[in-house]
Amino acid sequence: MNNGYILETKQLTKKYKKSTVLNSVSIHVRKNTVYGLLGPNGAGKSTTLKIIAGLLKQTSGEVIFNGNKWTRNDLIHIGSLIENAPLYGNLSAEENLEVIRTILGLSKERIQEVLQIVGLTNTGNKKVMNFSMGMKQRLGIALALLNRPNLLILDEPTNGLDPIGIQELREMIASFPKQGVTVLLSSHLLSEVEHLADDIGIISNGVLGYEGKYRSEDNLEALFTEIIRTQAVSS
Ligand SMILES: Nc1ncnc2c1ncn2[C@@H]1O[C@H](COP(=O)(O)OP(=O)(O)OP(=O)(O)O)[C@@H](O)[C@H]1O
Numbered sequence: 001m002n003n004g005y006i007l008e009t010k011q012l013t014k015k016y017k018k019s020t021v022l023n024s025v026s027i028h029v030r031k032n033t034v035y036g037l038l039g040p041n042g043a044g045k046s047t048t049l050k051i052i053a054g055l056l057k058q059t060s061g062e063v064i065f066n067g068n069k070w071t072r073n074d075l076i077h078i079g080s081l082i083e084n085a086p087l088y089g090n091l092s093a094e095e096n097l098e099v100i101r102t103i104l105g106l107s108k109e110r111i112q113e114v115l116q117i118v119g120l121t122n123t124g125n126k127k128v129m130n131f132s133m134g135m136k137q138r139l140g141i142a143l144a145l146l147n148r149p150n151l152l153i154l155d156e157p158t159n160g161l162d163p164i165g166i167q168e169l170r171e172m173i174a175s176f177p178k179q180g181v182t183v184l185l186s187s188h189l190l191s192e193v194e195h196l197a198d199d200i201g202i203i204s205n206g207v208l209g210y211e212g213k214y215r216s217e218d219n220l221e222a223l224f225t226e227i228i229r230t231q232a233v234s235s
């Protein structure tokens, strides 16, 4: 049974002692689309993405992957870049990818393929500790793509990128759905997901205040501000 969603969360809740940082969040990510999870600092974006990527456990609620209750085995189909990429500073880009490629048992060619996708083919022996922020970010995405995931989770992927890097990343992300890769990304800026996301969710203070198709004629800026204000008042 599948309703066209590659991923859903059902009343996902995360509590730390007395504070509820996610409160019954239900998102619906359609297969082969880009979903933008928007919200201000501390809204609960990374917490949501970490639960889906298996880095955190929810207090209650469920994650449904491809119509079934999420299990750790689903992680073979999920690539993620959340907060900082786990990189070895003393290794080159290729060597970093080689470590994970070996663990996953993938073919050698895949390394050049992902380097090509993220535009990082010319860094040679340069050690990652000498990479710029943007280069590290690209390498993090390359790592997340190694396994040919069906679902790619990117937490604030434009962090540290220059305007050209942001534009290139947008084009890269936009090209994924037609290659069978669904993208779930987070941002605190509406402008970053505009014209890129098919659907958006707006989260504030742990509550999903809006979810729907992105339509360029909608005044999302006003909606975004209103949701953030409403949640701030009710908390
Ligand atoms: N280990 C923890 N213990 C207690 N509270 C935590 C813990 N980790 C996160 N939080 C709280 O959970 C809330 C949501 O954090 P989260 O990192 O998901 O926000 P975010 O939307 O990703 O924000 P940002 O845009 O700043 O990255 C915050 O209020 C944060 O302080």
Ligand SMILES: [Mg+2]
Binding pocket: 045, 046, 047, 155
């Ligand atoms: Mg975050």
